Amino acid sequence: MxxxxxxxxxxxNLSLRVVGRRADGYHDLESVVAFADCADRLxxxxxxxxxxxxxxxxxxxxxxxxDNLVFKxxxxxxxxxxxxxxxxxxxxxxxxxxxxxxxxxxxxAAALRLLARLNDLSLDDPRLQKVALATGxxxxxxxxxxxxxxTGVGEQLLPLKLPSMPCVMVNPRVPVATKDVFKxxxxxxxxxxxGATSVLQAPAWPxxxxxxxxxxxxxxxxxxxxxxxxxxxxxxxxxxxxxxxxSAGVKLARMSxxxxxxxxxxxxxxxxHAAAEKIRRDHHGWWVHAGTLS
Numbered sequence: 462m463x464x465x466x467x468x469x470x471x472x473x474n475l476s477l478r479v480v481g482r483r484a485d486g487y488h489d490l491e492s493v494v495a496f497a498d499c500a501d502r503l504x505x506x507x508x509x510x511x512x513x514x515x516x517x518x519x520x521x522x523x524x525x526x527x528d529n530l531v532f533k534x535x536x537x538x539x540x541x542x543x544x545x546x547x548x549x550x551x552x553x554x555x556x557x558x559x560x561x562x563x564x565x566x567x568x569x570a571a572a573l574r575l576l577a578r579l580n581d582l583s584l585d586d587p588r589l590q591k592v593a594l595a596t597g598x599x600x601x602x603x604x605x606x607x608x609x610x611x612t613g614v615g616e617q618l619l620p621l622k623l624p625s626m627p628c629v630m631v632n633p634r635v636p637v638a639t640k641d642v643f644k645x646x647x648x649x650x651x652x653x654x655x656g657a658t659s660v661l662q663a664p665a666w667p668x669x670x671x672x673x674x675x676x677x678x679x680x681x682x683x684x685x686x687x688x689x690x691x692x693x694x695x696x697x698x699x700x701x702x703x704x705x706x707x708s709a710g711v712k713l714a715r716m717s718x719x720x721x722x723x724x725x726x727x728x729x730x731x732x733x734h735a736a737a738e739k740i741r742r743d744h745h746g747w748w749v750h751a752g753t754l755s
Contacts, residue, residue, distance in 0.1 A: 462507045467574045468500035469567030470606050471556050472599060473630070473717045473724050473754055475676075476683040479646065481653035483614075488643060491655075492611045493666065493680070494602050495623055495754040497630060501564060502553040503531065503571040507579055511535055511547045517554040522636075530569035534596045538576055541588040546579050557748050559636035561691075561718030563599040570603035590616075599718075608755060610666065622669035623676065625755045627733040631705060631740060632722040632748040633697045642719040645690035654686065673728060677712045684715070691720035698723065704744065708736035726754070 473495050480489040501517070513526045523529060531550055539545045550572060556564035573589055573596075576582070582589055584604060593600040598615035610619040648654060664682055667675040692698050698721050705714035705725040710732030714725040727733040730753070737751035 462579075465505045465507070465575050465578055467503050467505075467571040469503055469556070469564070469571040469603070470500040471497040471630070471750075472563035472567060472603055472606075473497055473628075473722075474561070474685060475680055475754075477685040477687055477718065478655055478683065479648070479686040480655045482648040482650055484651045486650055487614045488648070489613060490611065490615070493608075493621065493683075494611050495608045495626070496606050497562070497628065497750070497754055498752040499556065499630070499750045501556050501568050501571070503568055503575065504551040504553075505548050505572075505575040505579065506551070507546060507548040509548060511539075512549040513552065514549070515552045515554055517552070519554045519557060520552075522558045523552070523554055530565045530596055530600070531572040534569040534572045534592060534600065535576060537592045537595055538573060538589065541592055542580065542582070545576065547576070548579070550575075557632045557634065557636075557722065559638060560632050560722045561637065561639075561716065561720045562630070562632075562722045563603055563718065566597045566599035567603045567606070569593075569596045569600050570606070573600070573604060621666055622671070623755050624671065624673050625753045626673055626676070627727040627730040628724050628752060628754045629705065629708070629727070629733050629737045629740070630717075630722055630724045630750045630752075631701050631744075633695075633701055633744075634746055634748055635695050635697055635721050637691055637695055637698075637720045639719040641694055642687050642691045645693055646687065647690075673712065673726065677726060680713055685717070687719050688716045691716060695721050697721065701747070704740050705736070708732075708739065711736065724754070
């Protein structure tokens with residue numbers, strides 16, 4: 462059987478509200494999630510024992526292969542599905558790690574899609590859904606890699622119709638651990654950050670056919686609640702945001718997820734590419750991508 466290939470597209474949180482922290486310690490979120498046109502590539506050679514090799518410009522940042530979420534997802538699915546066919550995975554790593562764009566989650570989701578194809582499983586199979594959530598909070602949304610409103614701890618997904626948005630994504634190559642950002646946020650078990658009034662007054666997302674301006678107008682009223690604690694941990698995030706906000710044509714700039722990657726939305730692709738080129742010239746060590754979100 463020929464090798465199977467899937468892409469793990471970068472996830473971008475256009476908004477991120479922390480509703481509160483559950484009694485079990487998990488945080489309830491509400492986030493509009495889009496996906497970028499930059500991605501890791503995962504290949505599966507069917508047959509034999511489970512293996513993972515990692516190549517690509519950012520392979521060294523992945524750490525030990527046995528700790529990779531690709532392995533975790535495959536092992537959990539093998540426990541859930543009797544006689545699951547496995548094989549050798551090869552990961553071409555181009556997305557920065559611990560970056561707030563779900564790189565590891567996207568890779569794990571790609572592994573689940575590959576194993577689903579190999580074993581004739583539907584992506585709607587409840588066993589696959591359960592394994593995705595057990596692997597990581599961002600894996601369910603990355604499994605389908607389509608724009609949605611994500612709530613709960615990542616398990617509730619409402620599809621959205623986004624326009625294609627020219628964007629620039631920037632990471633200062635400083636890893637930020639999600640657990641450290643939530644710790645800095647400082648919510649106690651059972652504590653709410655967003656009250657009932659805020660939930661009732663939450664904005665309605667534009668319907669299908671909404672323009673970039675329509676979306677930016679609404680998104681401006683809904684922040685990323687993790688931006689402030691992440692800035693306290695890594696002040697360089699502020700430099701990234703300043704660089705994006707100072708660029709010509711920018712409509713909206715903010716941090717994605719728990720950082721340190723930040724993004725900006727533009728009205729036209731040429732504005733995004735010009736902004737990216739300037740940021741690359743001014744900050745040689747930063748990871749910069751110009752493309753689209755959808």
